[in-house]
Amino acid sequence: MKRKITLKQIARELDVSISTVSKALRNSIEISEDTREKVQAFAKLYNYRPNNIALSLKNRKTKTIGVIIPEIVHHFFAQVIRGIELVANKRGYNVIVGLSNESFDKEVINMQMLANGSIDGFILSIAKETLQQQDYHHFNETISQGMPIVMFDRVVNDIICDKVIIDDLRGSKNAVTKLLENGCKQVAIITTKDYVSVGKLRTQGYLEALDDFKMSANSNLILKVDDELLSEDHLDSLELEIEQLFNRNSKIDGIFAVNELYAIIAMKVARKLGLKIPNDIQFIGFTDGVLSKHATPSLTTVGQHGQEMGEKAADLLIDKLEHEEEEEHFQTIIIETNLIERESTK
Amino acid sequence: MKRKITLKQIARELDVSISTVSKALRNSIEISEDTREKVQAFAKLYNYRPNNIALSLKNRKTKTIGVIIPEIVHHFFAQVIRGIELVANKRGYNVIVGLSNESFDKEVINMQMLANGSIDGFILSIAKETLQQQDYHHFNETISQGMPIVMFDRVVNDIICDKVIIDDLRGSKNAVTKLLENGCKQVAIITTKDYVSVGKLRTQGYLEALDDFKMSANSNLILKVDDELLSEDHLDSLELEIEQLFNRNSKIDGIFAVNELYAIIAMKVARKLGLKIPNDIQFIGFTDGVLSKHATPSLTTVGQHGQEMGEKAADLLIDKLEHEEEEEHFQTIIIETNLIERESTK
DNA sequence: AAGCCGAGCGAAAACGTTTTCGTGTTAAAA
DNA sequence: TTTTAACACGAAAACGTTTTCGCTCGGCTT
Numbered sequence: 135m136k137r138k139i140t141l142k143q144i145a146r147e148l149d150v151s152i153s154t155v156s157k158a159l160r161n162s163i164e165i166s167e168d169t170r171e172k173v174q175a176f177a178k179l180y181n182y183r184p185n186n187i188a189l190s191l192k193n194r195k196t197k198t199i200g201v202i203i204p205e206i207v208h209h210f211f212a213q214v215i216r217g218i219e220l221v222a223n224k225r226g227y228n229v230i231v232g233l234s235n236e237s238f239d240k241e242v243i244n245m246q247m248l249a250n251g252s253i254d255g256f257i258l259s260i261a262k263e264t265l266q267q268q269d270y271h272h273f274n275e276t277i278s279q280g281m282p283i284v285m286f287d288r289v290v291n292d293i294i295c296d297k298v299i300i301d302d303l304r305g306s307k308n309a310v311t312k313l314l315e316n317g318c319k320q321v322a323i324i325t326t327k328d329y330v331s332v333g334k335l336r337t338q339g340y341l342e343a344l345d346d347f348k349m350s351a352n353s354n355l356i357l358k359v360d361d362e363l364l365s366e367d368h369l370d371s372l373e374l375e376i377e378q379l380f381n382r383n384s385k386i387d388g389i390f391a392v393n394e395l396y397a398i399i400a401m402k403v404a405r406k407l408g409l410k411i412p413n414d415i416q417f418i419g420f421t422d423g424v425l426s427k428h429a430t431p432s433l434t435t436v437g438q439h440g441q442e443m444g445e446k447a448a449d450l451l452i453d454k455l456e457h458e459e460e461e462e463h464f465q466t467i468i469i470e471t472n473l474i475e476r477e478s479t480k
Numbered sequence: 481m482k483r484k485i486t487l488k489q490i491a492r493e494l495d496v497s498i499s500t501v502s503k504a505l506r507n508s509i510e511i512s513e514d515t516r517e518k519v520q521a522f523a524k525l526y527n528y529r530p531n532n533i534a535l536s537l538k539n540r541k542t543k544t545i546g547v548i549i550p551e552i553v554h555h556f557f558a559q560v561i562r563g564i565e566l567v568a569n570k571r572g573y574n575v576i577v578g579l580s581n582e583s584f585d586k587e588v589i590n591m592q593m594l595a596n597g598s599i600d601g602f603i604l605s606i607a608k609e610t611l612q613q614q615d616y617h618h619f620n621e622t623i624s625q626g627m628p629i630v631m632f633d634r635v636v637n638d639i640i641c642d643k644v645i646i647d648d649l650r651g652s653k654n655a656v657t658k659l660l661e662n663g664c665k666q667v668a669i670i671t672t673k674d675y676v677s678v679g680k681l682r683t684q685g686y687l688e689a690l691d692d693f694k695m696s697a698n699s700n701l702i703l704k705v706d707d708e709l710l711s712e713d714h715l716d717s718l719e720l721e722i723e724q725l726f727n728r729n730s731k732i733d734g735i736f737a738v739n740e741l742y743a744i745i746a747m748k749v750a751r752k753l754g755l756k757i758p759n760d761i762q763f764i765g766f767t768d769g770v771l772s773k774h775a776t777p778s779l780t781t782v783g784q785h786g787q788e789m790g791e792k793a794a795d796l797l798i799d800k801l802e803h804e805e806e807e808e809h810f811q812t813i814i815i816e817t818n819l820i821e822r823e824s825t826k
Numbered sequence: 827a828a829g830c831c832g833a834g835c836g837a838a839a840a841c842g843t844t845t846t847c848g849t850g851t852t853a854a855a856a
Numbered sequence: 857t858t859t860t861a862a863c864a865c866g867a868a869a870a871c872g873t874t875t876t877c878g879c880t881c882g883g884c885t886t
Contacts, residue, residue: 136595136624136626137625138597138625138840140841140843141842141843150866151865151866152866153845153868154866156843157844157845157865160844163863164863164865166864166865167865181621182846183595184596184843185537185596185843186596187841187842188537188844189842189843190843190869191533191534191537191841192842192843193844194871195844196533200575206552206561206562207555207558207559207562208883209553212552212553212554212558213553215552216553216579219577219578223578223579227864228576228598229576230544230575231561231565231575231576232569232574232575233565233566244569250529250530250531250532251532251533251534252533252544275527278482279482279484280483280484322581375880395774398774399774405776417881423770424770425770425771428741428771429753429774429776430748430775486871486873487874497835497837498837498872498873498874499835499874499875500834500836502873502874503860503875510833510834510835511832511835514833515834515835530873531871531873531875533871533872534871534874535873535874536873537840537871537873538841538844538872538873538875669843675882697849723832828885828886829886830883830884830885831882831884832880833881833882833883833886834879834881835878835880837876838878839876841874841875843871845869845870846868847866847867847868847869848866848867849864849867850863850864850865850866851862851863851864852861852862853860855861856858
C-alpha cells in the first residue's frame with residue numbers, strides 16, 4: 135500500500151529541487167528539455183497527480199460547489215442534482231451534497247460545515263421549516279462572507295442573490311386554462327399551505343385562469359393540504375380529504391393538483407367514486423415525474439425541467455466564481471414550463 | 481464583503497503569536513486564563529471557524545467521502561445516498577457525489593477527480609458499461625493507493641473490498657415462491673441481460689423457486705430485456721416485447737419482474753389484453769419505489785431497503801477510515817429483502 | 827547566591843503546491 | 857580579456873492549521 139507520490143519525493147529521487155519538478159511538470163521553458171522529460175517520465179511512471187487539497191489551500195478555491203436540498207428521494211430534486219453535476223463536471227468542478235431534510239437546523243449546520251473553506255459557492259433550495267420560520271440569517275451571513283449563493287425553485291425575495299425558478303404562476307394558469315378550454319365547468323385545485331411559495335403561486339395561477347374565463351372562485355373547490363400529510367403514513371388521510379372534497383362538490387369535472395402525488399391520489403379517489411377519466415373528469419398535475427408517465431391513465435402534467443434548472447444554476451454559480459472582479463449584479467432566470475398532455479385530459 | 485478571518489489576523493490584532501491563538505481556542509492549559517478569554521471573545525465576535533482545507537492538508541484526511549453511482553434520478557440510488565448522507569453527517573463527514581451515468585469513462589474520470597486528496601474513501605455502485613467491459617483496474621489502483629472502497633448493490637467478486645448487497649437470489653426466490661403458492665401455474669419472468677449481476681441472480685432465484693415446486697423452466701417464459709430499452713424512448717418497444725411474451729404463452733398467470741418499471745408496464749399490457757389483476761394474473765416487482773406504491777392496482781414488490789444499504793455502507797467505510805491500524809479484513813454485509821404485499825397478488 | 831522549576835508564550839516545522847526572485851554557469855558580445 | 861545575457865535551476869514564501877520544542881522570567885529551594 136504505497137501512499138500517493140508527492141513533488142517532494144520525486145525531487146528527492148531525481149536529485150533536483152521541488153520547484154524544478156513542479157515547473158518541469160507544467161512544461162515551463164525555464165527547465166531544460168532533458169530535465170523536463172526525465173521528470174515527466176518519472177511522474178508518469180509513478181502516476182503522479184497534484185494533491186487537490188494543497189492546491190485548494192494555495193489557490194484559495196476548491197473547485198467544489200455545495201448543494202443543499204431538502205430531500206433527495208424526490209424526482210425533481212434528483213433531476214436538479216443531475217443537471218448541476220453535469221455542468222459542474224464539464225467545467226471542472228465537484229459537487230458536494232447536503233440534505234436539510236426540510237429542517238431549519240440541519241440546513242444551518244450543513245451550511246456551516248461547508249462554508250469553512252470546503253466549497254466555493256452554494257446552490258440551494260430552501261427547507262420548508264426555514265420558509266415557515268422566515269429566518270434567513272444563515273444565507274445572509276454566507277453571502278456577506280463573500281461566498282456566492284444561487285437559489286432554485288424554493289426561493290425568497292429577501293435574499294439578494296442569483297435565482298433560478300420556474301414560472302409557477304404561468305404554468306398553473308396554463309394548466310387550468312387547458313381544463314377550462316376542454317369544457318370543465320367546476321375545476322378544483324389541490325394545493326399546499328401558503329407558506330410554500332410555489333404552492334401559493336400555483337394557487338394564484340388557478341385563480342387567474344378562472345378569472346379569465348369569468349368564473350368566480352369557490353372556496354369549496356380549493357383544498358389546501360397540510361404538508362405533514364405527505365409523510366407516507368398520512369396518505370390515507372389525504373385520500374379522505376380528497377374524498378370529502380368530492381362529496382362537497384358533486385359536480386367537479388376537473389382537478390388541478392400542485393404536484394404529481396396529489397393528482398394520482400385524486401385520480402384514485404375519482405375512480406373509486408365511479409368517475410371515468412377523462413370523460414367525466416379531467417386531471418392535470420405538476421412536475422413531470424415517473425408517476426405521471428406510468429400511471430394509468432397517464433397524467434397530463436406541467437413539465438418542470440428540473441435538470442435544466444440544475445444546469446442553469448450551476449452555470450450561474452460558476453460564472454460568478456470565475457469573474458469575481460466584475461461588478462455585482464444578480465439575475466433571476468425563469469425556466470418556462472410546458473404542458474405535457476397525456477390520457478388524463480381530453 | 482469581509483473575507484473569513486484567520487488565526488494570523490487574530491494574532492496580529494491581539495498582538496500575540498499564532499500558536500497562542502490556536503492554543504487559546506483549543507483551551508490549552510499552556511495559555512493563561514486571561515489570554516484565553518480574550519482570544520475566545522475576539523474569535524467569537526468575528527465568528528472564527530478553522531479553515532477546513534488547511535486542516536485537511538495538515539491532518540491528511542478530509543473527512544469527506546466520495547460516492548459514485550450510475551444514476552441519481554432513480555429511487556433506489558437516491559435512497560442509498562440519503563442513507564449515506566445520514567450517517568456521514570452524524571459522524572462528521574461530508575459527501576461528495578459523482579455520477580457515472582452508466583459510462584465506464586465517466587466512472588474512471590470521476591474517480592480520478594476525487595482520488596487526488598479530495599476524499600478519504602469511496603462508496604460506489606458499478607456502472608453497467610464497466611460491468612460489461614469487466615475492466616476494473618481503476619478500482620484496484622485506488623485500493624492499492626490506500627484508499628478504501630465500499631461497493632454496494634452492483635458489486636463484483638474480483639475486487640477485494642467491503643461490500644453491501646442484498647440477497648437478490650433469496651429475494652426473487654421468495655417472490656416467485658409466493659406466486660406459486662398463490663396458485664400460479666405459468667409464471668414468467670421479465671429480467672435483464674446477464675451481465676448485470678443482480679439481473680442474473682434474480683433470474684437464478686426464479687429458477688430455483690420453480691425447481692422447488694418441481695416445475696421445469698420454460699425458456700418461452702423468460703424475457704431478457706436489452707437494457708437500452710429502459711432509456712425512455714424505447715419504452716414502447718419494451719411494451720411490444722412484453723405483448724409478444726403474452727402472445728407466445730396464453731396461459732401466463734403470474735409475472736415476476738426484476739424491477740418496478742417492467743412490472744408496471746407488464747400490468748399495463750395485461751390490462752390491455754383484458755386480464756384482471758390479481759384474479760387472472762398476479763404480479764410481483766423488485767424495488768419498492770414510488771410506482772409500486774401508487775400504481776393501480778398497487779404492486780406487490782420485493783423491498784430493497786436502499787437507505788439501510790447506504791447507512792451500512794457509510795458505517796463500514798468510516799469504521800475502516802477511523803481504525804486504519806487494524807489488520808485488513810473485508811466484510812460483505814447482506815441486507816435482507818422483504819416481500820411487501822399489495823393489490824397485485826392475491 | 828546559585829540553581830531549579832513552572833508558567834506563559836513564541837518560533838518553526840509540517841502538510842503539498844505554485845511562483846517569484848535570486849544565483850551560478852556558460853556562451854556570446856565588446 | 858572583461859562585460860553581458862541567456863539558460864537552468866534552487867530557495868523561500870505563501871495558503872491556514874496544529875504541535876513540538878525552546879525560551880524567558882519570576883519565584884522558590886538549598
